[in-house]
Amino acid sequence: MKTTHETAESLARRGRWGRRRIETLGWKRMAAIYAAERPGSPVRKMVEREARRCGYAPRTVLALNAE
Numbered sequence: 001m002k003t004t005h006e007t008a009e010s011l012a013r014r015g016r017w018g019r020r021r022i023e024t025l026g027w028k029r030m031a032a033i034y035a036a037e038r039p040g041s042p043v044r045k046m047v048e049r050e051a052r053r054c055g056y057a058p059r060t061v062l063a064l065n066a067e
Contacts, residue, residue, distance in 0.1 A: 030050070
């Protein structure tokens with residue numbers, strides 16, 4: 001699995017069409033980012049918030065998409 005370091009600022013940055021980057025990522029990519037970060041980090045909190053915003057429990061989405 002390719003690992004990249006994401007920051008909360010880069011995930012919250014709005015793109016050309018006004019959508020935040022975290023909104024455009026797939027669940028598999030978000031699960032990989034989540035697994036690469038430390039517990040309680042701002043990036044993990046953003047991924048959990050995004051899952052809740054979409055109506056999912058974070059642990060369910062991340063468990064289904066873990067590689």
